[in-house]
Amino acid sequence: MSLTLVSLNNIQKDITKTLKQISSDKQVERETAYYKANIGKITSIKDFLANDRLYQYAMKSFGMEDMIYAKGFMRKVLESDLTDGNSFANKLADDRYRKFALAFNFNSATTAVQTSAQTEDVLGLYDQSIVREDDQVRDDTRYFQAMIGTFQTVDQMLTNERVRSYILKNFGYDADRYSYSHIRNILTSDLADPASYVNSLPTTTAAQSTEKQRALNLANAFTFNTDGTVKNGAAQTEAQTAALIENYVLTVPSHKTPSAAAVNRLYYDTKIRTVTSMTEITGDARMWEIVRTALGKDSTFLKATFENIVSSDLNDPQSYVNTAGSKKEEYAAIARLFNFDTSGNTTAGNAQTSTQENTLLNGYNTHYDDVDEETRNIMKTSYKNNIGTITTIDKLFSNSTLMIVSLAAFGISRDEYNLTELRQALTSDLSDPKSYVNTKGDPRLLKMAQDFNFDAKGNAAAPRMAQTESTIKEVASAYAIQKQRFLKSPELDTVKKKVEAETTYYKTEIAKLKTADELLKNRRLIDFNLVALGLDPAKISDDTLKKLFKSDLNDPKSFVNTQTDKRLKQLVSSFNFDAKGNLIQSAKGSVQDRGHMQKTLDGYLQNELEVRQGEENPGVRFALYFQRKAQTITSAYDILGDTALLEVFKTTFSMPDQFSSMKIEQQKAIVEKKLNLADLKDPEKVKKLIQRFTVMYDMKQDQAQGGALSVMSASGSISADTLFTLSQLRTGR
Template sequence: MTSTTLSTYTSYLIVNRDMKSSLNSVANQATVSRESKYYEENIGKVTSVDEFVDDYRLYSYAMKAYGLSDMTYGKAFMKKVLESDLTDSASFANSLTDKRYAAFAAAFNFTSSTAMAQTSVQENTLVKAYQSSFDEEQTSIQAEVDYYNATIGSVTSVDKLLSNSRATAYVLESFGLDPDYTSKSYLKQVLTSDLDDPNSFANQTGNDTFVALAKAFNFNADGTVNGGSAQTADQKLSLKLDYIYNKSTFPSDLLADANKTYWQTKISTMTNVDELVDDNRMVEYLKTAYDINVQFSSSIKSLLTSDSAAEILGYTHVKAMFNFQSDGTIAAGNAAQTAAQLASINASYVTAFQADQKDTVDNAIKNYQTRIDEVTSIDDFLTSNADDEDEDNDDVTEIWDVALRAYGIDPHEVGKTKLRDILSSDPDDPDSYVNQFEDERYVALVKAFNFDAEGDISTPLLVQSESVTNDYASDYLRTKTKLLTGVEKTEAKTAAEKEIGYFQTQMQTITTAKQFLADERLVSFVLEAKGVDSDWVTTDDLKKMFASDLDDPESYVNSLENKAFAEIVASFNFDTKGNVSSDPVGTVQQRGDVLTTVNNYVQQTLEEQQGEDNEGVRLALYFQRTASDITSPYNILSDTALFQFFKTTFSMSDYISNMDTAQQADMIENYIDINKLQDSDYVTDLLKRFTALYDQANNNTTSPALAMLTSTSSTRISADTLLAVAQLSSR
């Protein structure tokens, strides 16, 4: 019996027909298994590029995984590759023609400084909450006003008022008093005082606030009311205006309306300029309306009563808005302001108030966004604007005030020491400091930042690291624009960038596998970035994949033929329960990249071992694996193995390497339709042509067809022929 050498194509088919088994066989080889285990156990301990390249076992393993073994000696060169900023198209790795280097750099996270006080999503969420807080404040204040006005009409005694804690709080807060620290019995004595009696309780307090509080109601000494009304309409209005004024923390529309009403009410009964300058709220209104920059009440009085003083101070136009005489009085028959003057000051006030309202919010947000990017610790966060050198920040809201307001926390209820302890707490630890308060506002505040237990900024706890989401974004863009040109490419890029924006933003909000799988847009993005048609994968399949144990070779995701699914699952920082986990965060290589590196290493080893018996098989396997990534003839020219495949497939002489590069590229395009390399049938035809011509050039085997024609009865059909027939029969 004669033996026949298997053809290159048949040898290729033997390996490729069950690639999963072929790869598993290699992965289980003692040497491969040992090196893979070493890599998986030690790559997470690396903290710098120098550590990495100095550990030869780790470094050479990774270099081989990405087909760069021949450059293992070039440590200095590879350090530059690993230290490249892949978001910069001009960076070292991106400037290299051979894209294997950029792929190698993308598998690691040596350059990204991922520690940050807030991610963009955390910052945007806080800013939006801050902006919303102003509307919420107005709504809350108006709700209390409406409640009180609807309630006070039925109050017929002081006891009935004080039994209603919500109404009582409204009254006290209208006068700037804290309900938590004001005794109801004390308040009852104030409200039932006879203000005409100098010895009454309210008068004896010596406190104008309590006297004014007693004046706001009509309770008798026994706590009853005459005529069934605790307050007149004017008293209710006055209380409302005071409540809005004292509860407002920013220049809201509600406050503007209240201030206008307050001004109109007071100015209409005013008989002397002293009544105006002695009322701080009136002075504020006047200063806002006309942008008056004088500090002393005496100066305000002068510019309102003296033409010369008004001229010297530059406020003659303000003086003209009032009818005060030089002694501060108002002539008989006149009012402090005419209807026209009143309309004018109100118009000026509204214009100035609205500008101030917008500036207050916009400046606070701008200052916050500028300063939060510079924060490296809680101490930085709690540093006052006033501490900044060469800047006049006195009127800018402190960034911690912005944060506290965003989560409904009054700055007066938490000191800096307490705030520092809260922000350095672990919100997921039920025994941590922040959870002792049992207050979700504080928990939400802590989760809005990324401070560690020492008070320093740390890596954000994300479902995917920033480097991984960037890799997915790059893969998605490349997939969506591959082989396109001109307008089509521009439109595809625009559409892809929109999806990338959504992906990068939304991924920062995902905390569970369930959340991720519920977002079809995110799921499709991830699958398509890895070259998987989302239409061919069901939600149930994905649920089983994400529920799989990646460490169990028999788990569902590991049993799939396409290893891309396991790599996708591994790229997420989910624990066994499907919740985001901090374990994989902060290493130089994320779990998904580790798995990809190991898979690549096994693939490279398989191809190398096949090449030891038949170099043609190695080249065929390599071409089959990389063909769909070829988008230009220059991809072939820059890759020694692909160029050798091309030359063999089309019987090209090695002398073509001496041709001009552009001429070589033109030649490749004349022989290979780059666009068809996405078509598996076209790739198979090229593989058949390559293997046949490789065998012919290397005298590897006799033609199966010729062997059949010349066979005798004693000649058996070769295994080569049987396999070829089996392949044809299976179609």
């Protein structure tokens, strides 16, 4: 029998090569290929347990060959609700069962039309829609201004899609349903000719009268000859262009925009310089709205009240303001903004000083969007309260508030896409480049589809997230274990609070990720996952992480697949990103996500390695097993409850056969006395512990076999370095 330490060292010299040799074994290759090809076809626990090849592969992967026969027991494990601390799997002392259940999705993942992160994303975009709309208005206006002077014919203007849209929206025409000839005939009508096209439009009904007036407004906004050419070298006069732009800014956007506020401020500044009477303010609807808004008043604030205020003599105790009771100070502040006499008159240019005007317009800047903001807040509250009740796409479409907010959030007008097209987009498979939403080429539509979770039938589906629900739970649990191992109060209490805070951050932020680049920019999230895997974040650079996440998991020669430490591959595969860093959807209906499948495949290979080595030397299998499990040990009970780990401990510390007959508390005390459990956090100390085990194991076997170790030493089978190591361990140096 070969020396255990030598065999172990030989294996570990190039573990990647060793595992590759095992994976290329025909039997292993066949079973792995079968598992990968068929696990996605399983839809129930019954199907899984009935397929012996899949079931046995998974059981071996988790080192539970000895429980393969116990299908009834394993059914209970797989049926366990892992969110319930009292469920069957969670109450078992051996954590392998809980991990086995976590590796499969037999308990349906939570379905939700939106996660909280997706909802916040939509509402955030909804808030930004005002700014986006204003930016679009400014951009469209700049384009219109730049182009309108270049047209020499009506057809040149109408065939420019962007200019045509600007004009049609301005006059309330549906850009998708207008008649080209109708619009052209209006613009080329001779308004002085009673028989011209526009003057001949019918007015029998109220609707027809409204339509004719709109046509007249359109015709009056341009200067085309009846043959379609421009008059005086331009399609519009400067005054017509200014009026059209002002109307567009004020009436086309769905909300009061900053641009509209700026136009109104300019209007007020121009008009106030000519005002000679307070009635010129209250009699001008636009001026009155600006003033009322600036004062923070709604439509219930009467013009008469305003007139009484600004015509009050503040030095007269009996004036309207001074007899207003609790309103006195408020009204006096309003009166001080204007310079009208007690008859409500003033001279041109003196209605307000520049200081008074600036004060008023600052108030307008503050309050111009108050009504819109209140409406938005009501809409947002309604959205939050109702989105969680939506279970199908039809229910979403039938809720007007949800649709208004959703479409506005993504900058989509209600007439751009019909419900059939929206349904096709929201039920598209985002991972399929040929799906409707991916071939449509509209980034707004794609973003909307990314923020909703519908399956192909339009039902609520499991959310598309950077990590699956089960992975998030598993990572959070593993992180807590790694950070709290072997700690005692009060240090444990302090660390627990930090762990809770970090876990909350992880669960919140992981749900927001859409790309691998976003993940790579958040080292805090990556480090959380590294710690959970038992890796030291300080030893893994940003550059290495970038190479890992840019790797193709399906390419055996890619960077991630050539790493010695397979935990790095498990890190990458636990995230639902493709090689380009885009979020992908886990296979729909699959009982195992990509990350857990990778763990199963790696586990099977590791188990094969340990089993095969055990056939030649059980000590090597024990050593490999202990090395793998060391990072998960949290107490003496983990060792005492695991036959293989217990054997390593007993052999390493020469425990007598009677050890296992002692009371469990006594066994625990001995384990803690002999073995500093905190040393298991240090890879170097674990390595030395395993070396000690291998020597003690060989010595025990040597004694049982009549001095085989001595014979091997004499024959030169053991190197001088190995003998030196053995002598050190034997003498305790």
